[in-house]
Amino acid sequence: MxxxxxxxxxxxxxxxxxxxxxxxxxxxxxxxxxxxxxxxxxxxxxxxxxxxxxxxxxxxxxxxxxxxxxxxxxxxxxxxxxxxxxxxxxKDSPLFTTEIGMYTKVLPEWERILRRANDPAKLYVECIYHSLQPHQILIFDDLVEMGYAVVRDRFLTREEISSAYSKLAKIHAISMKFIHEQPEYLKEFKNGLCEMPGLIDSSIISGGMDPFMEMLGRIPELSKYQPHFKKISLHFKDRLRETMQEYRNNPQPGYNVLCHADFHSRNMMFKNNKETGCFEDCMLLDYQGCNVAPMAVDLMYSIYMLMGPAQRREELDILLNYYLSILLETLKKIGYQGSMPTEQGFWAEMKRHRYYEFLLLSTFLPVSIGLRTHKLDIGDMMHNEETRKKLYQLEDFMEETKSILDRFQKSGYFDDF
Missing domain, CATH: 3.10.450 (Nuclear Transport Factor 2; Chain: A,)
Structure with missing residues (x-):
């Protein structure tokens, strides 16, 4: 490189x-x-x-x-x-405190629970050293030496995405058991997107909505959606806060889990057999943002930051239903005694938290396409207003927006504003 x-x-x-x-x-x-x-x-x-x-x-x-x-x-x-x-x-964020807690407390315990249920899934790489003072640092064994690699030059395959969802579903399932039986165990994991100093009010979050609405008005077949997003833009940050802080501030009936919170393709590594080339394993990485929040937070984020265009267009329901099947299987296997999620309830939760998906489409997807397809610099896209505006002129982003908004329409996302 x-x-x-x-x-x-x-x-x-x-x-x-x-x-x-x-x-x-x-x-x-x-x-x-x-x-x-x-x-x-x-x-x-x-x-x-x-x-x-x-x-x-x-x-x-x-x-x-x-x-x-x-x-x-x-x-x-x-x-x-x-x-x-x-x-x-x-500088004042709790990212390293959170990740140290995940590697030293949560993930080892989650794996012990899986082993007792005869599940061999590996959830983390060994952390051999960690400290917060005088320097924030974690040291791990090198997964590359074990045959793992980050996928950078292509989109993930269905098999790779399914493997990543399987690991996530197991983490989510065990967290549901703890939330039901001993919620204090996860009390410290409360620092999500909204708790990052100034982030939710920064241009990183709010800077995409105006150019997105301008793009909708510029394209005849998308102009019908512009009035919806003008309404959405008035309070989407407040609704985002409500979603991220719901478990702590205003508990609702729903599916709360320990979210990864940054579940994208660069935060995982994949292993293939050296001799046959066959897929063997996925290892999830970067547990810095883990916090208890609605399950939809991880899954909506993954639609835009894990899936490629083909999966979003053709396989979204298949992949998310696969996640749900592993979640239910794991809940049964580990003896979860709470109310079991249902397929109907799962999709209702996705709709209930649709304001987060509005943000992801309008603000995160163009950055993801710029990074993964056009090899643009992430810092430039996030902090340079002129560069960001150019993202909304990318043909592939405009084409994807058409199919995604059609899905929103059919799923009732624009109802009952």
């Missing part, structure tokens, strides 16, 4: 990320006080667009220990060090 394909802040690791630091990390992990790092090198661990709220390095560590000489590849995730918009946005 060419150097310019990496994030600038991942080209040079911070000074504290050095031999002395890595020696202390590995001594603790290996329980060997005599361990000594003899060589350490870093390369960026993610391409542009893979991550936005943190930076990642791949460390190649050569060390001596009681049992001999070893080489280990590690993934190091730490906080943004550059000055500017991103640092200001995330």
């Amino acid at each position: 060419a150097e310019e394909s990496f994030n600038d802040d991942e080209l040079n690791p911070p000074e504290w990320l050095n031999v002395q630091f890595m020696t202390q990390v590995l001594r603790g992990y290996e329980k060997d006080s005599n361990l000594k790092v003899i060589n350490l090198s870093f390369t960026p661990a993610s391409a542009k667009g893979d991550h936005y709220a943190s930076i990642m390095f791949r460390a190649r560590v050569e060390y001596t220990a009681q049992n001999g000489n070893f080489t280990k590849s590690l993934i190091i995730k730490t906080m943004i060090v550059e000055e500017g918009i991103k640092k200001d946005m995330f």
Whole structure:
């Protein structure tokens, strides 16, 4: 990969990320006080667009220990060090606290529950070190060394998406059991999109609605939808807050789960058999935004950030019904005693939280298409008003909007405003 394909802040690791630091990390992990790092090198661990709220390095560590000489590849995730918009946005965020809680408390317990139910699904890669002070950092085993890879040069296949939904459904199902039986266990996971300082009122969230409405008025067959979105635009941020904070502030009958909250194709890795090429596994990553919220939050987001155009157009119902089948299967397997979700109730929940999907179509989908199809810079799209306006002139975005709005119409999304 060419150097310019990496994030600038991942080209040079911070000074504290050095031999002395890595020696202390590995001594603790290996329980060997005599361990000594003899060589350490870093390369960026993610391409542009893979991550936005943190930076990642791949460390190649050569060390001596009681049992001999070893080489280990590690993934190091730490906080943004550059000055500017991103640092200001995330400097006081609870992202690392949340992710540490997921890797040290929730995911290990979720896996134990699955194993007791004879389910071998692997939900996370081992976290070998974590800290909040003096630096926010997590260190993981390198999934690339285990044969996993991020899919960057194409859209995911139905098999890959189904595998990702299967893992998500199992996480959701176990969280439903805890919410029903011991909700205090997940009390700390309350920091979603709305709790990010200033995010919901920023141009990242609100900057798409005006150019989207302008596009609707410009295209004759879409102009009939413009009055709907003029009504939506008046209070869509308030409705978004209501959706994200509903479980904590105004509980409603519905399907609340521990959401991943950033369930897109760059936050997962896939493994294929080296000899046959057959698909073997999906590993979910980046649990920084996990919070208890309606199930629809993850699923609507995945429609725009996980699926490709073909799946959105032709396979959306099939894929979401597959997710639901795994959710129900897992709930039964782990002995869930609450009210079981139904297919009718599931689709009613999707409609009830449709304001979130209005946001995703108007604001997130053009960015997703710009990133995945046109290879545009994510920072430029999110913070440059002129670049953002150009997204609404992309032919593929306009064509997708036509089919999505037709689905909204048929699903009753514009009823009862």
